[in-house]
């Protein structure tokens with residue numbers, strides 16, 4: 001199918017498919033009646049901390065009224081008000097619900113998600129893939145909730161992300177979403193860029209275009225702005241001018257400025273241009289004192305995205321294997337597509353772009369650098385936030401958060417530090433630590449009940465019994481049943 005025809009079909013489908021975006025949303029019955037106060041009694045509450053040890057409160061009652069936490073204290077002193085629903089959580093742990101600070105809902109994580117990285121459009125036209133992800137958005141969001149994630153930051157997407165964000169604002173059974181809208185990019189990748197308004201990127205060749213792109217995103221409803229530092233080294237000077245223009249415009253509109261900058265010199269340029277969030281690790285070199293002092297001055301959040309390198313390399317080399325949690329919790333259709341692609345013969349000529357993670361550089365080498373840099377960032381007292389880059393090839397929505405947690409632990413973070421990155425770290429990255437990321441009166445009632453000690457082992461962070469989003473409590477098993485009910489009606493994986 002020619003690109004023009006693909007575009008026409010996509011445009012048509014976009015017009016006709018607005019209703020499809022809000023496909024029959026499976027309603028998951030909550031454990032608690034709406035608007036009735038809830039008291040969760042007897043659990044050990046863990047308050048993650050970005051600096052130092054977490055505060056642990058045994059035998060605690062958490063009282064929730066409406067969508068907020070109203071009181072937290074010893075079960076002997078905090079009494080459930082008359083008429084409250086009482087949830088017995090003795091022997092269990094309560095932690096804030098998780099945030100994934102780096103996802104892309106336009107990508108499914110299957111091998112066809114990024115034809116600019118590996119061109120499989122002959123097998124699956126990108127338009128078809130993109131529409132499929134869009135129409136599957138609610139299922140994907142349910143999967144996220146079942147993985148304990150109540151907040152997502154979409155770090156670059158097609159424009160349907162704006163109506164989706166508005167649609168989910170008051171839905172209890174899907175995560176809240178913060179969006180950058182389309183990425184501002186100084187490089188064109190035809191297969192994605194030629195999509196115009198429905199591309200996940202806005203191409204900017206001049207500082208004026210970069211500023212206009214930021215204004216377009218802000219007008220559409222972007223919560224933050226993302227700039228993609230992907231220009232070749234020969235164009236570094238020009239890229240810097242665009243970066244600075246985008247950063248100034250983002251700040252003028254009171255938006256945080258997130259930057260994809262994976263090399264040490266680009267990351268420093270990003271920090272000098274006002275970056276508030278580094279969306280990935282520095283992976284080419286060990287970070288130095290100059291980087292740390294720039295990062296501290298800007299009080300940035302650092303999102304390591306460690307797991308994605310393994311995921312994409314395995315997928316591209318036809319060797320992708322799901323972890324047990326990915327098998328159990330991931331979208332079965334996406335898992336199936338990745339496994340099916342394993343059976344296709346490896347053709348290196350299909351790898352199109354010089355993404356460092358698909359280069360022959362040994363993953364051991366750069367994962368060692370990523371781990372070293374993460375420890376330095378942590379030791380310097382900077383904010384670390386957890387992000388998976390889910391949607392990218394080989395990194396599937398939902399359970400990849402547990403793979404990322406595992407990678408962070410292997411890089412040297414303690415379970416408490418991983419928990420902090422997945423909760424208060426993300427909240428701090430968005431400057432929302434007053435409303436998200438901890439179990440405190442006044443904050444959104446986004447929390448998880450776990451049946452294993454989250455401070456003993458990072459793996460225990462996946463032992464989720466119940467998920468509460470904005471004061472509505474869901475049984476985790478019921479969420480999973482609901483997801484399975486939808487996916488079991490689909491054709492089985494051949």
Ligand SMILES: [Zn+2]
Nearest residue numbers: 102104155389
């Ligand atoms: Zn990304």
